[in-house]
Amino acid sequence: xxxxxxxxxxxxxxxxxxxxxxxxxxxxxxxxxxxxxxxxxxxxxxxxxxxxxxxxxxxxxxxxxxxxxxxxxxxxxxxxxxxxxxxxxxxxxxxxxxxxxxxxxxxxxxxxxxxxxxxxxxxxxxxxxxxxxxxxxxxxxxxxxxxxxxxxxxxxxxxxxxxxxxxxxxxxxxxxxxxxxxxxxxxxxxxxxxxxxxxxxxxxxxxxxxxxxxxxxxxxxxxxxxxxxxxxxxxxxxxxxxxxxxxxxxxxxxxxxxxxxxxxxxxxxxxxxxxxxxxxxxxxxxxxxxxxxxxxxxxxxxxxxxxxxxxxxxxxxxxxxxxxxxxxxxxxxxxxxxxxxxxxxxxxxxxxxxxxxxxxxxxxxxxxxxxxxxxxxxxxxxxxxxxxxxxxxxxxxxx
Amino acid sequence: xxxxxxxxxxxxxxxxxxxxxxxxxxxxxxxxxxxxxxxxxxxxxxxxxxxxxxxxxxxxxxxxxxxxxxxxxxxxxxxxxxxxxxxxxxxxxxxxxxxxxxxxxxxxxxxxxxxxxxxxxxxxxxxxxxxxxxxxxxxxxxxxxxxxxxxxxxxxxxxxxxxxxxxxxxxxxxxxxxxxxxxxxxxxxxxxxxxxxxxxxxxxxxxxxxxxxxxxxxxxxxxxxxxxxxxxxxxxxxxxxxxxxxxxxxxxxxxxxxxxxxxxxxxxxxxxxxxxxxxxxxxxxxxxxxxxxxxxxxxxxxxxxxxxxxxxxxxxxxxxxxxxxxxxxxxxxxxxxxxxxxxxxxxxxxxxxxxxxxxxxxxxxxxxxxxxxxxxxxxxxxxxxxxxxxxxxxxxxxx
Numbered sequence: 056x057x058x059x060x061x062x063x064x065x066x067x068x069x070x071x072x073x074x075x076x077x078x079x080x081x082x083x084x085x086x087x088x089x090x091x092x093x094x095x096x097x098x099x100x101x102x103x104x105x106x107x108x109x110x111x112x113x114x115x116x117x118x119x120x121x122x123x124x125x126x127x128x129x130x131x132x133x134x135x136x137x138x139x140x141x142x143x144x145x146x147x148x149x150x151x152x153x154x155x156x157x158x159x160x161x162x163x164x165x166x167x168x169x170x171x172x173x174x175x176x177x178x179x180x181x182x183x184x185x186x187x188x189x190x191x192x193x194x195x196x197x198x199x200x201x202x203x204x205x206x207x208x209x210x211x212x213x214x215x216x217x218x219x220x221x222x223x224x225x226x227x228x229x230x231x232x233x234x235x236x237x238x239x240x241x242x243x244x245x246x247x248x249x250x251x252x253x254x255x256x257x258x259x260x261x262x263x264x265x266x267x268x269x270x271x272x273x274x275x276x277x278x279x280x281x282x283x284x285x286x287x288x289x290x291x292x293x294x295x296x297x298x299x300x301x302x303x304x305x306x307x308x309x310x311x312x313x314x315x316x317x318x319x320x321x322x323x324x325x326x327x328x329x330x331x332x333x334x335x336x337x338x339x340x341x342x343x344x345x346x347x348x349x350x351x352x353x354x355x356x357x358x359x360x361x362x363x364x365x366x367x368x369x370x371x372x373x374x375x376x377x378x379x380x381x382x383x384x385x386x387x388x389x390x391x392x393x394x395x396x397x398x399x400x401x402x403x404x405x406x407x408x409x410x411x412x413x414x415x416x417x418x419x420x421x422x423x424x425x426x427x428x429x430x431x432x433x434x435x436x437x438x439x440x441x442x443x444x445x446x447x448x449x450x451x452x453x454x
Numbered sequence: 455x456x457x458x459x460x461x462x463x464x465x466x467x468x469x470x471x472x473x474x475x476x477x478x479x480x481x482x483x484x485x486x487x488x489x490x491x492x493x494x495x496x497x498x499x500x501x502x503x504x505x506x507x508x509x510x511x512x513x514x515x516x517x518x519x520x521x522x523x524x525x526x527x528x529x530x531x532x533x534x535x536x537x538x539x540x541x542x543x544x545x546x547x548x549x550x551x552x553x554x555x556x557x558x559x560x561x562x563x564x565x566x567x568x569x570x571x572x573x574x575x576x577x578x579x580x581x582x583x584x585x586x587x588x589x590x591x592x593x594x595x596x597x598x599x600x601x602x603x604x605x606x607x608x609x610x611x612x613x614x615x616x617x618x619x620x621x622x623x624x625x626x627x628x629x630x631x632x633x634x635x636x637x638x639x640x641x642x643x644x645x646x647x648x649x650x651x652x653x654x655x656x657x658x659x660x661x662x663x664x665x666x667x668x669x670x671x672x673x674x675x676x677x678x679x680x681x682x683x684x685x686x687x688x689x690x691x692x693x694x695x696x697x698x699x700x701x702x703x704x705x706x707x708x709x710x711x712x713x714x715x716x717x718x719x720x721x722x723x724x725x726x727x728x729x730x731x732x733x734x735x736x737x738x739x740x741x742x743x744x745x746x747x748x749x750x751x752x753x754x755x756x757x758x759x760x761x762x763x764x765x766x767x768x769x770x771x772x773x774x775x776x777x778x779x780x781x782x783x784x785x786x787x788x789x790x791x792x793x794x795x796x797x798x799x800x801x802x803x804x805x806x807x808x809x810x811x812x813x814x815x816x817x818x819x820x821x822x823x824x825x826x827x828x829x830x831x832x833x834x835x836x837x838x839x840x841x842x843x844x845x846x847x848x849x850x851x852x853x
Contacts, residue, residue, distance in 0.1 A: 101777075102773060102776045102777045103776040103777075103781070103782055103784065104772055104773055104775070104776030104777075104782075104784050104787075105776075133769070133773075134769055134772055134784070134797070134800070134802065135802070136785070136800055136801050168769075169769030169770075169772075169773070170768070170769045170797075170802045171802075276754075276755045276756060277754075277755070281769075281773050281776070355675075355676075356675045356676070356755065356840075356848070357675060357848060360844075360845055360848035360849040361848070361849065363845065363849035364848070364849035364850055366849070369569070370532070370533055370567075370568030370569050370680075371568075373503055373533055373568075374501060374503055374532075374533075374568070374680050376503070377501045377502040377503030377504075377680070378500075378501045378502075378503075382502070383502055383503075385502065385503050385533070386535070388503075398533070398569075401533070401535055402535050403533065403534070403569045403570075441755075441845060441849075442845060442849070443842040443845045443846055443849075445759075445845070446759055446762065446840060446841060446842045446844070446845055447842055449755070449756060449759035449760070449763075450759040450760065450762035450763035450765070450839075450840075450841070450842075451763055
């Protein structure tokens, strides 16, 4: 994994091993810090059962004085009741004291095992250390990205730069998650930082737009975890000043790229996965309908196991697209796998099955195109296949 | 498997190998026949992509002159367009001609591979043979039950008798399906017969009531197939005459037992399954909400793989119950696995984890109880676990 990802101006980060994870040497405490007040936005899990950090951070985003995001891995602080909420508050207060800011200006995420209380003793030692370790180098960024990981095999970072008003604006993010599927009820977390100057409303809207076509369009197992969180922090330190509508459009495009790259890196690292699957649903009456169909296909275990076996089993895909509440018409449906047409306007097409299967065996990437011929609604969705290794990982683990 | 299941009075059946399946010796054509006109009801898949037999049979139920149900395995006749519909009609016309009744009085199901046309040449030879093979013995019933099977390892039959007006009324059914999960897009099919005298409306209502708490409450992989069908045929041949409201209640109870036994036998035979899981959700605002939560837990691959590993991972169950649109309150949720309390009113409970896990390892049956403390709504749902063997079966297969 390359270590060349740069932080935007005015941001620092750190990652340390503080002892939440048993072995004592795996990084488990990350900190992202803005040297000046930053505008923040957040998008959170829609699971009604959500971790204490989600409850707390939800109240603290959409403000213009955010200074830090602290993240621990190895413990989700979810299903922990009132004590969990107090622990999350305590954790941010410790960070705030060390960084000389308000608790309210510190956001928090926790990921790892569910139903266990945060270990205050190790965190009270770890928080000062991680604060003292802050730095603006690519190594510091890399350490923070690694400290967020649970069952991830690789760290996940992305960056883009754009030119605005003769200034270089950078957008950099780190994410974790072998999707929502990790044995310890791990989660999808991402922190994206930029030195662009944005208002609270702009930051929130830009983030929601990006998440809707990236993190909300990935699925490994359909399980929305208790802790999913994506933050965007903007501190204006690039010095480019306020953005014009054209600038904002340019920024949105780059932010979308960062979000998509992070989201796809989660799918590529999905537990036990052998294939990376891109699903394009087009020709639906609207985008939401296309999303529903794409998600149904992406989360169908019969579709996923067929892909594992390099089997161009179009029947499973067509059937999965028919089992939602969204209206489709069988006689208007067409399907391609890796550019080969298998099903056209409700009829099976004669094709070289061995060739398509060989292609699926050879390449890790599979492209499914489902065309409904009902309108212009569309959605691109990403998923992984379902392997015996996935089942082994998720069944052999014991809490 | 015992062969002692009896058909109700006035019913006959047969099962033969006609050559749809490659080996030529595995039974693949079943026929259920009423010697006199029978009232019929049917419940069908809600998948918008449905097989030709579903389209045809849907038009032919809720009538009082039904005489036969013909079922082939090895070919689903689904996603086959206009030609598939003509093939289904042709198949019933052949049966009707041989049995001297109207085509409209013959119902049809097909289960097996999707997207292939029915082989008319083998069926045109097989239909006369299966008609000539009809008989009222338990062996005939058993043959028909076997001829419906695809990847099922065991045949599935159930029977109950009740006394009404000094007459013995029998309800007997056969079902197939390793749930909706078989490699060839196999399906859940069931034919239930009775010699009770029922009106069209009564038959329909009794069947729907039973299906709602049996076949609609099972899931292996959440994939509603293109061909799911359950029929109820009532021919009045027990001679008990019309039924009083009390008789109907008694009949409903027995029918529920037959339907539940058949539905559970499908889950017990689910592909690769190592555990049979009963999920009781209680204390919800209404039954529909309880159903939604139970289904979400039953179809969650993290829950299923935890059960495979005999892991009492209550966090995954609580999280799965929170990710639907149904309102729950975390602080009111409680959970038991095999009678041991793991989570009470939103708080983890201290329990002997090794003992609970040992129990899950020892017994194939697992009982999950989720209590919401919001009202009196409840649902009982059945599912299987998710094993490496399931993935192997569904990925190594090639169409």
